[in-house]
Amino acid sequence: MDVGDLFKDAVGRVTEQVPGLVEGLDEDDLAWRPEPGANSIAWLLWHLTRVADEYSAVYAEVPPRWTGGGWYERFALPFGPEAHGYGFTAEQVGQVRASAENLAGYYADVEPVLVRFLAALTPEDLDRVVDKEWDPPVTLGVRMVSIVDDMVQHMAQAAYLRGMLDRR
Numbered sequence: 417m418d419v420g421d422l423f424k425d426a427v428g429r430v431t432e433q434v435p436g437l438v439e440g441l442d443e444d445d446l447a448w449r450p451e452p453g454a455n456s457i458a459w460l461l462w463h464l465t466r467v468a469d470e471y472s473a474v475y476a477e478v479p480p481r482w483t484g485g486g487w488y489e490r491f492a493l494p495f496g497p498e499a500h501g502y503g504f505t506a507e508q509v510g511q512v513r514a515s516a517e518n519l520a521g522y523y524a525d526v527e528p529v530l531v532r533f534l535a536a537l538t539p540e541d542l543d544r545v546v547d548k549e550w551d552p553p554v555t556l557g558v559r560m561v562s563i564v565d566d567m568v569q570h571m572a573q574a575a576y577l578r579g580m581l582d583r584r
């Protein structure tokens with residue numbers, strides 16, 4: 417298995433879960449939080465997709481689907497187009513309301529861009545420094561592992577919340 421196939425397989429595990437996770441849920445269900453400071457399914461899926469979108473767009477040198485694909489307008493969230501969820505307050509998390517159709521559709525639009533980029537990676541690409549602001553500087557390999565890790569963690573959290581919703 418080459419490096420591109422490895423990353424594609426990891427992302428594919430998230431991709432397989434998105435449609436079923438949101439199936440049958442309305443905006444209130446997707447925005448539900450077990451307590452005011454917790455994340456919602458809507459925020460978790462939106463955030464994991466925004467992060468995957470932004471990074472894959474930057475490294476693949478294509479426009480992000482959030483703005484280039486019209487998702488920013490469709491979601492109509494009360495934040496600027498640069499927002500991705502990092503550093504959000506509990507109040508901002510609560511403002512992320514979206515339909516299952518938009519959450520699944522946005523992810524489905526981003527996933528091919530990310531997968532095409534990941535499929536083209538070589539071992540040499542992984543050693544390229546992409547962020548000199550950190551000590552040590554961040555390589556593309558480290559950044560890609562961070563993105564996949566973020567996606568998997570947030571998908572697991574969203575699945576846990578879905579289980580809680582189903583048992584309410």
